Amino acid sequence: MNARRRVGIVATQASWDRYVGEAALKRLSALAEIVWLEFPGSSRTLSPPPADPESMARLAAFVPDLDALIVSHGAPRITAGIMAAAPRLAMIGDTHGDRFAARVDVAAAKRACIAVVDTTNGSSDPVAEWALALILLGLRNAGAHFRRLIEGELLWPDRDVFLKDPGYLNGELTGKTVGLVAVGNIGRRLLELLAPFHVKPLAFDPYAPAALAGVYDLAFTSLDTLMATADVVVCLAPLTGETKGLIGKAQIEAMRPGTVFVNVSRGAVVDSSALVARLQRQDIIAGIDVFDPEPVPVGSVLRSLPNVFLSPHIAGVTAACEPRFFDLMVDEVERVFAGHQPRFPLIPRDP
Incomplete structure (x- = not known):
């Protein structure tokens, strides 16, 4: 039966070259015949290309004998009409959906009893690792030390000055209270990385x-309580209509002096003006990988603040x-073909 199964991949050439590894392709080949349909397009956008008649006709002609369809950058949207043209289809997978369902009509798939999967969480591990790195850098006030060193300053000629440094006073992660704003795939991986430090984890996530x-x-709590009590606050929330501006002025002002604030999610989840105003007081430290607007403007004060x-x-x-x-x-194709439920079903972040 497996030899008669067909898996279709729809993507740009760049996506195929960068993401389709030989070992995984060999595993998939053992499950089914693989066919590929190339579409042009950007390798960095989540939005599907315009649903022009020519693209939709090419896609409709490609899917009728597929048992699974994997889409990535460049793929047109998989509509109810496309699904109707593929009576054998058991699964649709988007490798870069970021849980927004830009390329798949999830409601139509549910009506057709087709499993929909999103494996964007493939990048969760490095994001969690970088969050941990930014936490450690912040606690040690490492950004400020680095700036002073490369500017040629001879640090600590007077050791009494060092005794007032935040990195000396609050520099160890062990035993700290760490608050996570969202505990999805990245948050759960970060909790694993934090375990050896015996932290006291707090989390705000109404959907967890x-x-x-x-x-x-860990202890689930309100966002306000988390912001006011954690030694370290890590923003991991995806950007949706509900989370835009989630961490506003009141939450930013609630952070105690000495708090380390880390954002590795999306800049617009945080009120940028309120964050900059608080950082200018230099009583908290921030590790920022994302910002709104992005990239950080050349003239932004953030680029010169020693506590950032x-x-x-x-x-x-x-x-x-x-x-x-x-x-x-x-992995997901293997599960679905074996009659199991997928591990990463696509549940859109926004309606």
Whole structure:
């Protein structure tokens, strides 16, 4: 039966070259015949190309004998009409959907009893690692030390000055209270990385299963309580209509002096003006990988503040993680073809 199955991949040439690894392709070949349909397009956008008649006709002609369809950058939107043209289709997978369902009509798939999967979480590991790095850098006030060193300053000629440094006073992560704003795939991986430090984890996530509290020994709390009590606040919330501006002026002002604030999610989740105003008082430290607007404007005060460590939205960008998107998708095809439920069903972030 498996030999008669067909898996179609719809993507740009660039996506195929960067994300489709040989080992995963070999595993998929053992499950089914693989066919590929190339479309032009950007390798960095989540939005599908315009649904022009020619593209939709090419796609409709490609899908009739498919058992699974994997889409990525460049693929047109998989509509109810496309699904109707593929009576054998059991699964649609988007390797770069970022849980927004830009390329798949999830409601139509549900009506057709087609599983829909999103493996964008392939980049969760490096994002969690970079979040941990920014936490450690912030606690040690490393950004300020680095700035002073490269400017040629001879640090600590008077050791009494060092005794007042935040990195000396609050520099250890062990035992700290760490607040996570959202505990999705990245948050759960970060909790694993934090475990050896014996932190006291707090989390705000109204959509997280309550069972996670027992699994990770964390306390769910309100956003206001988290912001006011955590030694370290890590923003991991996806950007949706509901989360835009979630961390506003009141929440930013609630952070106690000495708090380390880290954002590796999306800049617009945070009120940028309120954050900059608080950072200018230099009583908190920030590690910022994302900002609104992005990139950080050349003239922004953030670029010169000693209590801010900046990185240019690199948390999830590593060569090692790119093949993982497709590798996880092959895992999902294996599960669905075996009659199991997928591990990463696509539940859109916004209606």
